[in-house]
Structures are given as structure tokens and as C-alpha cells.
Amino acid sequence: MPLYEFECENCSKSFEELIYTKKDKQNICCPKCGGKKVNILISMFGVAGTEKKVSANSCSSCSTKNCSTCA
Numbered sequence: 001m002p003l004y005e006f007e008c009e010n011c012s013k014s015f016e017e018l019i020y021t022k023k024d025k026q027n028i029c030c031p032k033c034g035g036k037k038v039n040i041l042i043s044m045f046g047v048a049g050t051e052k053k054v055s056a057n058s059c060s061s062c063s064t065k066n067c068s069t070c071a
């Protein structure tokens, strides 16, 4: 499910909406003030936790980044 996070330009309220079509996107308005000037902050697909993990390739016990326990 394409879940988008928006922020209202008018009142800075952030909210999430499920968007299925371009038409849906055009019809988005702020749930707080009803304003239609909204910025898309990020898009999430489905459940939380699917965001890419930012992980270093090094393990915590070495500084060479290529020991046998490094990922």
C-alpha cells in the first residue's frame, strides 16, 4: 500500500494518506485546516520498518572493517 506522509504548507501539520492514484494525490488536503498546499515528505510502502537500514560494514570490535566478524 502506498502510504505517503504529507506536511501542510499552511499550518505545518504532518499527516499520512494512502494514495492509490494521481487523482488521489491531487485531492489531498490538510486534515487540520483543510488546506490543499501540502508537501510530500516521504513515502512508505506498507508497514513501518521497511525503511532501508543504514548499516556500516564494520563490526563493533574492529577498526579495519574487514575482520572475520564484519558483516
Ligand SMILES: [Zn+2]
Residues within 6 Å of the ligand: 008, 009, 010, 011, 012, 013, 030, 031, 032, 033, 034, 035
Ligand atoms: Zn493545514
